[in-house]
Amino acid sequence: MPDMPETNTGADASGKIPVTVLTGYLGAGKTTLLNRILSEPHGKKFAVIVNEFGEVGIDNDLVVGADEEVFEMNNGCVCCTVRGDLIRIIDGLMKRKGGFDGIIVETTGLADPAPVAQTFFMDQDVQDRTRLDAVVTVVDAKWLGQRLKDAPEAHNQIAFADVLVLNKTDLVTPEELAGVEAQVRAINPYARLHRTRNAQVAIDDVLGRNAFDLDRIMELEPDFLEAGHHAHHDSDIQSVAVTIDGDVDPDKFLPWLNDYAQREGANLLRSKGILAFRGEPKRFVFQGVHMMLDGDLQRDWRPDEKRTSRIVMIGRDLDREAIEKAFRACAV
């Protein structure tokens, strides 16, 4: 996928402040990456939200300590959680609007990224003022294998990522690196992956990604060429992608998608899709976090573009055959 020319950070045309979520296991290099972002000569000002008991040494004017209060919403569902402190902090930050161009949320090593992401779906005030730009996950090339064995959070953090920073590549051999990459790809083949030392990654590769912007979801292809690493199943999280070579019936597809997200939402971590609806000149694009779905008609299918329908789901113990069968039943 070629890099899109993008202006990174800064409130967009809608006036919404972009929010980047930085996750990764303790010691993977999150704070190094954060300080790198902050010290680049981009002329932008950021508000940084960190765990109040987290790693210290963040070089920024506006650093807010968060207490990572995860709240269940009142629908009685265990996967429908938000970060209450984040709602409160964003409300406060917006009172000094104009003082910064973007918000970076650094989560603790043990944090599940879902409540952070869902806060941007669930809270109207947060949605009105900010937009989730991307979940960036820093992975330690040397210790990932161990983390995947002892820390379920590490799986979630990789599964949720829009951007993966595979850090400390200088501490492993090329063979070890290939193995780690295969492990990461077995969980999430769709995130953009960058191999780094000292978290040295271009700022444009982590900010201004618009990963949650339906307008910007261009294609849903794996980010690497050699697809199908079936050898590395160290995780119970995997991705399922199904393509229909043509249109689907929205009256079949939308009820199925909603029902599936409601039933399997706890296991379904991220979902995305671009669909050709019968008789509809525009592309339908959706994305979701657990049961929360966001979808809309976007631009027209171009004359030179083949009308296809593709869904991608990343989750825990997903029933590949059932998804494929149900989706194919929506084909026209």
Place this chain on the structure above:
Amino acid sequence: MTSAAPNATATGAVTSLLDHVRPLDAGAHVTGAAFAGDTAMLALGDGCVLLCDAAGERRVDAHPGGAVLAAVGAGDRFITGGDDGRVVATLANGETQAIADEKGRWIDAVAASGGAIAWSCGKQVAARDAKGNVRRMQAPSSVRGIAFAPKGYRLGLAHYNGASLWFPNTDAAPEALFWKGSHLDASFSPDGRFFITSMQENMLHGWRLADKKDMRMSGYPAKPRSLSWSHDGLWMASSGADAAIIWPFEAKDGPMGKAPRECGVRPAKVTQVAFHPRALIVAIGYDDGAVMLVRLTDNSELMARMPAAGGAVTAMAWDAKGKRLAFGTADGAGGLLTLPV
């Protein structure tokens, strides 16, 4: 509505209040409004308090380099809590007094009553009595709203999964009020019978304190973040819909089983409500910047500000006599309405 006096009758002489508003350029997000005597005060997102009186306007830098996150009027003083961790009192003459310094932790909520002041940062709550003695407690989760009970030195605290009632001068554990979900703003009814919170899930929750009976006031399209009680204590106005939603509290059960009144229906969302201190008149601020006064007795409406640039109305306050109304918006506009006599 021709005067601020109770039971005034409409003579038809006044059809709008637009010419009676003195515009104020706050220049930053208006977090709160209050009067200290004849001086109107707006607390701002740039850390300043804007003072407005007959002599003119001036700014006091109450939180240098910070932003005011919460503000409440306290008689002759305006109490502000900032993201600099400080609680500051600003007087009508522009003098400021440092009340507390929480070492840079955000002050999320403030409340004041009869010389006492309370504030929260995260789970930590502090209450300072009129003599300056400070007592502290830790709530089960972050406290988003604080209110003093109308009688006795007692606080109601809104937090996740309910509220706590705390007597700062006793060592007794706070009394817990449970209701699942995230509770935001807090308010006691003026007779002390009810404690009301606004909730993340676009509703109000209430407890009848005598028996802890729950009340749910739902159906709002947005969070009802602004609450105001009528001077007689019989009505509570709330924001969060395209009209001010006004609940009757006269009955023993409060609003249970009763439909609310809707005042000031407009094609915009109500963001602020403020009952007149002496008459059944409610001032309503909208997300398009408009301000309207509605009299409950006959539903007569008077516009005080047309929709305008400057964003949603975020703060509103009457003076003690009910002659003037100060308001401010999200992007730093504001105004001072003086009711025609």
